[in-house]
Amino acid sequence: MAANNESSAAVYELPLPAGPPAAAGEADGHARLPETLLLKNVLWFCHLRWAVVAILGTFGLLGLFPQVLAHVGLRPTADWPLVAAGILVAGNLAFSGHARLLKESGVPRYAHINLWGQIVFDLVVLTGVVHYAGSLETNITFAYLFHIVLACIFLSGTESLAVTLIACVLYMAVLAAEDAGLVAPQTLFAGAPPRLPIAAEPWIPIWNLALALFIWLAVWYLTSHLAAMVRARDEELGETNRRLEAALEERSRHMLRTTHELKAPFAAIHATTQLLLDGQCGPLPDEARAFVQRISTRCRRLANEIQEMVQLANLRSESQGTLPHAALDVAEILRGCIGQVKPLAEERKVIIEADLAQARTVGVEEHLKMLFANLLGNAVGYSYEGGRVRVRCRPGEGGGPEVVIEDHGIGIPADKLPRVFDEYYRTDEAVRHNKQSSGLGLAIVRHVAEEHGIRIRVESCPGAGTTFHLRLAVEREPSEPDSENKENHDGLRADCR
């Protein structure tokens, strides 16, 4: 609907939702790794280079004992391994220092440049080593493959191809320089025959070179293709995870909003009926008063039922693995929940006595709040007027918190105890005593207990009261659930004393 105005009309166009993110299979995986991950690889690359320095250094030191090398068919190495090791040490210190600076700055946007610098630096040093070790006489040219493979993993397909081509160019350059006499061909092997000029027997070096280049390019193609597939899969999983997290958050918000929208009208009806019942809008005839009382009671019960139905539906649809487990102080949670049921306790003139010692566990905070709020609400709701509810919390023998919630209310008959955790189950006595309950509170407790491996034992005697004993998991990393509680996942027990 647009409002017309003589000077200008206000226009509003409903924005379409943003297009869906890349669906499964659409992620191409050709992008390089994110900078934060690249920075980790940069540091790892530097660590790896120390191993190469150690190998070259050891080989250089062996060169001090020519007779040892001659014994295994090698020529004296002169100084080149030590010089190469020295250059690598200097380069490695510079690259790792730069990487640490990037890490400390928290802005690793130059990690990519650092990595490229390291690759080019390594390829140049490697070309020197290839020359001295024997560019045609040894298989050392395969060392270029390390860099080609690593480039395929760290960089995009195009960049890794560039690394492959640089390696090809450097290798061809060293062969050309040796053939042109700019540098004399070298070899590690004492018994190697002198190299003939390429012009004398061109096909052997040409095929050797072609074979090496073909192998490098084949390795580049296979590795970059596999790396792209892995990266694409990784992107898909990351996207799926982001969507799941967003959906979880959205559902929680939606549930809050739905509950609010459903409960708020009942709150208004309840408050209005109270004004009428309290005579604050004038006296009501007895019959009218009785009907308003019915409205008030049903209204409150409906509000409670809506809340618990939404809550239970939410619990059912959640899987434990998706929820944030945290280290929690059960005493602190109980304090909050006691505050929550305080208005109901005041209304029913029930006194809550709390004896709470710090006891830590691991779990989903909101779910544990639900569990305790429901148990405390029941204890107050099924107490007699003026009764007492005792809440105790202590670290148990095994270290996990032990909680006891005890009331002196109507109690539960022995034959009905095993059913109290069923959805919508209420004993006749409970229905008569507390019309507000939906029969879902203990079903919610059961769901949370099963999810957290909480053992619950119920003791009850009709007319004397009910005691819930809870044993929670000891505080550990969320990935290591308490083994005993894990074994007793269905650890809900109902006893009658």
Place this chain on the structure above:
Amino acid sequence: MAYVLIVDDDEDFAAAAAKALAIAGHEVRVELDTASATKSMDARRPDLIILDVMFPENASAGFELARFIKHEKPGLKDVPILMLTAVNVKFPLGFGTGDADDVWMPVSDFIEKPVDLNVLQKRVAALLRAAAK
């Protein structure tokens, strides 16, 4: 007699709560959104604010207003805030008395809807007494 400002988008509930507090001897003003509540507070400093959490314009507008009052309005910093809401600690993202703190939920007390009007009158009286000390 105290001047109590009720900020709640539910007009029916606000009217009933205002009536109950008026009967208890307080002067009451109702504002149905947080923007008009801010103007009202600037015009006259309330002795106590009763504040809902969720408003149509923003699901956490009540929290934001409470933080604004406590952190941005030096003249209103000491006014007690009684928070009312239909969602509670039993829900994921829900909250209760134990969650009140100066940063996230800077309120003096918290009541869940549906609220007993007698309880509301008592809590208001207790908060006013504490504020007067």
